Amino acid sequence: MRTGEPLPAVGQVLAALATGLWRWDNTAGLVMLDAEAARLVGLPAEPVTLTEAGIRSRFHPVDWNEIGGIVQLAAAEGTLAEARLRIMDDQGRVIRTVRSRSKPVIDPATGEYELIGTLQEVTEPPPGAAARTPITGDWRRSREAFLLDAGRALAEARSTAEVLRVAAGLAMPGFSPDGLAVFGVEGDRLTIIGNHGHQPGDENPFSHMSLSTDYPAAEVVRTGRAVYLSSPENYKSRYPTAWPLAQHFGRQSWAFLPLTVAGRTMGAWMAAFTYPVAFTPDERSVLTTVARMLAQALSRAGITESERELTDGLQRSMLPTLGPRIPGMSVAARYVPTGGGLQVGGDWYDMIPLPNDRFALVMGDVQGHDVRAAGLMGQLRIALRAYASEGHRPDAVLSRASRFLHGMTYGDPGAADLRFATCLYVEVDPTTGILDIARAGHPDPAIRMTDGTVLTRPTAGGLPLGIDPDADYPTTRITLEPGETLLLCTDGLIETGGHDMETGWKRIRAILEQHEGDLEQLADALVQAVHGPSSHHTTGPLADRREDDIAVLLLCREGEGCGCGDSIAVRPRIRRTMLSVAQAEPERVAAARRHLRELLHDWSCQDQVDSAVLLLSEMLTNVLVHTDSDALLLAEVRGEPGARRMRVEVTDTSDDLPHKRRPGELASSGRGLMLIELLAEVWGVDPRGEGKSIWFELYESSADESSAGDESTEGDESTAGDESTAGDESTAGAE
Template identity: 45%
Template sequence: MASAPQSPRLPTELPGLTFLSSSGGLMAASLQGDSESGEATPAWLAPAMAANGIGSFDWDLHSDIVDGDDRACLILGIPLDDGTGHRPPPLNSESFLAMLHPEDAPIVRRRVARAVETLGQCGAYYRTVFADGEMHAVRFRGRVLADERGRPSHMVGFVWDATAELHKRVRADHLAVLREERTRFIKEAARALSEATSMNDVARVFTELPLPGIPPDGLILAVLENGRIQILRSTGYDPDTAPPPHNHVPLDADHPAALALRTRTPVFISSRPEYQQRFPGAWAPMVQHTRHSAWAFLPLIASGRPLGVCLVSFAEDRELDSEDRTLLSTLGGMVAQSLARARLHDAEHELAAGLQRVLLPRRVPPLPGFSTAVRYLPAGTGLQIGGDWYDVVPLPGGHVGLVIGDVQGHDVHAAGVMGQLRIALRAYAAEGHPPAAVMARASRFLADLDTGHFATCLYAEVNVDYGAVYAVRAGHLDPLVRRADGSAAVQPVAGGLPLGIDPESAYPVTRFTLDPGEMLLLCTDGLVETRTIDIDEGMERLRRTIAGPHPEGPAALEALADRLEEQAADSHDRDDDIALLLLRWEGPAESRPRQLRRRIQQADLAQISEVRGELRDAVRRWGVGDLADTVELLTSELVTNALVHTDRDAVLTARLYQEGGPEGPARLRVEVDDESDLWPRRRTPGEQASSGRGLMLVEALSDAWGVDPRGSGKRMWFELIHRQPKAADPEPQP
């Protein structure tokens, strides 16, 4: 049996692969005529290959030498001249594979080896680097031919340049990556713009956006205000050396931003000469001295209304393609929608803030003997306006009235009702009505408004002379008191129905006292109640917060109010507005005017007893206690006379005047005002008469008395003189 023929080395290793350039190549090796068949090479083949840039090769697998034509060598990057007029030396396989891209060489090696093994065809696309460093792409197609023994002998085929395909593929890959980046950018921009709540937020988000594929050199967001385009925010400009252009541009100006708004279509300018040619009026004053060379003006249109312009500028000339313009136009549409929402939000917020500023006290008046701190925090959601309020009312005699309340609801209607109720309650308190009457009248007032709203309220009158607090509560939270030793506790106050529910409801008064340096805290339920914390737990947390030693002085009280406000603002569960009022009684002051003023309702004669008791306490505090019996008797006569003989309320005012220094006499003056024009007459009553002795007592017991006319009604008064007792002479020493 004859031995099997020896096969040539397969090109798995491609040893000694050498390219020789010749003018024959495949034409001479494979495509020439077959002498046995008599076929000849078609005459049109060579011109057709030349016209299409196709080269041919013949690889002798036994000798590892490839015979290729000149065109094939040029396509493969093999030089035809070594610089001396001769052919360069052959290249071995390793030298040739070194010219290929590292990722493509193993692919070419595997495909050639498989074709040799199977006596089949192979083709490949690979990248190669020419001697000048430029990357090219090559495609080849070959078939392995066998010799008479059936062994692989030659690989013949074609090769052509695919560099254009390489550039096309690279560009396609680049565009695919860029489209992915732009899709991601649109999503991120939409998310960021949706989170922007104010116009400044929208401007900040826009001017910080990294545009993919078209990195800008400058960004400007301008808004249309009163017919002029005004810059809201910009980046890429130094405001000290080169302030942003295109500011305060009239809408009818010959300017690209104005044109974009008038036509509601973007304006793209690719170079500085184009800008100067199209808009000469805007070129010199606004753009000539800037460094930018290309611009895109994007009109911001929302619901058919022009809102402003986005300006994107570039440092170099740039002709934006259709995809760039589509991206910028899409971005302009998103910015316009976000700007429209932000403008509405800003308008609502300004309306709410302005209305709340008008309805709440602009400032707390200075109160001798007291330190106060107030805070209002709107609800975290909605229009940020509600019915919570506070008020501090100076009362006659240096006393102070404290009000904290909450009208049902968190809308403009609730805020309007709150404003009316606050003014009414303040007026009732300033007239001198006692706390129970103030609350009862406020309840009737709210019921008469017929708004469908009710309100909770706490009113407390604090006596500046000795720290007594008279409090009434209408369905509201109890106050908290921090004592001088640092302890804090809820102060129970007897309560009644919320205001506006029952016009005839009565409100009991609770009396408690403060020592100098002690603090009273009044608040609405938004401070202590959230979606996850009930009122009892919230009150306990608030009590622990204010307890403990604290510095003295107004600054310390303000610091405590700030801390309580910050804690409430940081809560994510809060959905109610908050009103907070802090008051600390500093103690009596000798220089403070000594005065007591009370309004006595005509229909409530029982108040006369209460007023007599307060007047007796005041006289004793003022150091003229020996006048207490006389002043109580005479005051009862004047007040009873005013209430019995008129159908209106009476106002009692008692003042103590110190004359001639601390050692001089003190003059106590008591006045009773009414609105009746009927003057009292002094008469002598009979033995069995039950009335008629009032003025006789006043005349007999007072040092002076009289009746004075007023614009409406009259004023009856009397005065008592109190003289300091003389010091006893010292006893003689033995």
Template identity: 40%
Template structure:
């Protein structure tokens, strides 16, 4: 409650024969436990004689009557209140029911005001002074009224407080003004708080969908709307982004529709100023053509169309509607206009973000493989996670390349940088590396050519990369690493460990760099895991710790295929990436590639080995001999290993030395069948080497000191059969060996 300052009474007067001032007030307080200021019974109503000495003077009565002022007289010692008829009307008293005591009067006051009034009256009595107050009373009907009073304490002949006389007047209008001012102050504070909360929520909205959600959930203070709608303007068409209070059927005709020039939304956008419509009649009068298209079932009766203007350009419109007629005041219109400005800025920022994100996502989709090829004998799974901040595009990539002979190449790489430039370089490098691999070049040559290609681009960028060629028939992996992370192999028992691979410089650093190949084998059910450094690096965590955590995520149990509808490899990929997805401030993107070697169908290895041997690639010949040995062991013809290895090496070396093109090596094992379809137990190995040279081999008779010329002699002596066959371009040399199972 608002109260006036407590007035200070005049100095107490003490007649010569007066007793001590400290005794008189205390005795009065004991006789009057409640000290009021206004609920009084008129003397006339009680039949009391009118006072003469203290009555209102005749000359003052007209002025008091004209101003609605009543007078009162309180006998402090007897605790009896008296007053004129105006005082009773102002206080809402019923003289017949009011007992004229101060306690009864205080009981009628507002609980917050009674203690204040008591203190002021007590002080006035103690000081023989005057006091005044503003207080609220509750009329018998429950109405709240306000009263102002001012009174003075009079002393008797001995200087003791005897009576209080004064005036009262109605202050209910002032009460309403104060209440209204308080309500307006609270509403202004609520609106200010709303603007702050709306600005905060809209600033946190990242996408257009977020802006639409925040807008349609805003609780407008003081004027709760019945409908909210947000629409953007694209090429003269409205696109509904979000709505509340409207059914989908009611807004569907306006979605993607041309903006009608006669519609109030069009006027708001055209003039860059809000349009407020207070009633349906006003809508019909101002916009008759637009009103004709409104459904009769539309419950709205007032509208506010707020243009969304950002950087001087209209980008959309907000609609705020009400079910009742509403003439918005200046403060409400200012609030809505401010809200429209906040939404416009947030929507413009969100549209730019969505456009950048769509550009980045589209570019990334083009750069990365659309699908991973399905290759018999292996199962693959891939994942790509964009960075948690920035343009969400980078130079990380993966690829799965089908190779000649049914083999498969795995590529994982990361171009330096995290921007569109890095993504463009990544796309070029991925295509080049894929082309080199698909041509059948060995891993070391693929990596060397890719490094030279990146250096020739002259972009001042480098790239880390791991390329692995997997022999699908036998589970043999040939890996080459250029400044990248080592691959991790998950064993069949669930354990996992990195495989050390001989490393070289990142691609593009030294165009003449030669890369070494590391060979390792997989058993059926084992998985090769390749990833980029975004999965193992994080702020506040070193590389070793991150790589150890990555290996821990790779190992562990997985549900069996019968326990889950998803392939365990997909579940493993999700588990690995989930730990990286927890880092919302991840600064680098992530590429992940997994390949599980399922083993040959039926548990038996395929009966064919096919490899391309690059020109002058002598290291490839050594690798081929190892693969042939593994193949023959798996095929169950171990007795042919030594002879087949020697003769194959001779044919391949002869093709490489005497031609200037690559050679294609093929080994097949045939099992002869009996008439009833069963196997006879005889196996026949046929080895072929094709080249594009028209120069046929010539059998020579070298001397004892000759260093060459014995290849065909060995083939003729050790093979069960051999020959040379012409092809369209070049020739095919072959030999056959037989074995008994």
């Protein structure tokens, strides 16, 4: 071009550069191409106007679907929209790849946009480009977004396996490896921490390779500098000894980068590609940044796993193992500690062999969820085992344990970390099913009966261990009938998930009543319902579950309807419970009322339940007020739902029989037998050799019928006590 001559037309210049012009009017739905743009999309080299459907047929469907997002991003950021698009022929084959650069102009009122841009053929498309992530928008913005997402994902990975999964799923902008390997160092040898994109056994030649070997990863670890191999020829010329090991994988480019933490090279990361990669400065920058984040993530995961292994070993050393099988009984337990990152806590359970073929079950909770709590738990557990093995009764075992813990925590006047512990100690006679229970501030045990009904068993108790060295721990005796299951747990099982003791217990009761599996499956169901499926599953009768701070222990006495075998059999239609109320424990009258309500939880008529609870309260109060003996409650439900019979009986050792009175309107007592006669279907008083029992029955099928006193004469026959000379034993409104 001579000086002073006019510049050539823009179209001529672009045509000389094999660059076409196009304009997309989204409102009209038309795309206008000049001659060069038409040629690039596979049409005759002449200007043409196409519909959206017409231009869409020229592009690969995947690339076309990405255009909308690219345009919206460019419009929002005020930048150019850039995309790599594959051109298809009429047979659906890719004939070329073009780069599109355009400036979107969006109408703010309608949201419609117009694009004016260029198409230019990518003269040397990388092999396999169709399978790679296309460059969308500005490459640097894509890189920044990728690094942000990769950093977040790697920071959230909590184990080495999770870090490797995240690394394998990283899709780098414009170039993504299909083979990954992470090398570690043990002494003077390389190890394979993990790999992706290889067949099992492919890593064998590279495992335990000496750091002096002529292999890229070994050199990276030795020098701390990255190695980039852009072609097989480059690999073969630099590492002829190692090339035969890498040749059969069929890769075209490799990047080996150091994994460096705090200035120390802890390993190497290999990214392998099935197509040639030039490893431009931008690409090397992305790989280097990912390697640094990967090293930090692996370092964090390694520290976490080491701490977990240490604390898991600590907890396992403190937990018992089940001895020989107990004839006639089965035991299952779960322990799930927590304590932040250390995963330790103060909850524990134990099973202790005792003299005379008995054994003891212990459930406890040291205050706190830290290393201090775990240490105290271990010492207290050893002390309890020692006291129990000496043959002491449950009350004496807890008294000695309380004195022991008080001396450890409160004995030092300068101690700032004072702790106490709750505990439930159960001595079991497997032959008779008798349980002697002593409780130190711990939640009461529960029993699932043979028909699936679950009752909490109120037990006498004392202060938590360690508070008062002279505290007393009274013993409660109950009998575990054949087919029944005893549940001991810490409050973590009940109160997890925002529940209090009441609502949490309702949730646990529903699980116990509805479960149909064996004892081990029931233990799993209790833990999983509260904490989800366990990620640390081990088999065996005392397997660990480590997700939250709870301890669960189940004891089943084998019999019809129990969960000790493969599955729960057909449950018998009978449930029975007993509860004692001592003269010195009038507050247990309220516990007895709650106990009866739990027994009748599925009774169809709530009015009958209220009547039964009222009559029970009257009967127990009569014994406490008018005799010097303790009262024994026996409650029983028989039959099929909808046609069941409820029988409630209270026994005492007094020989004085009750009799009815006719109290005036202002009298505060004397209406007990009148209420029984009015509300009960059938009732009676049975003298015994020593003492008596007063009982009543209610029938579920007659809930809406008239008083049972009109239907049966048995109530009339039981009024012989009216002529008794004993004092008035019937009081109303005892509560």
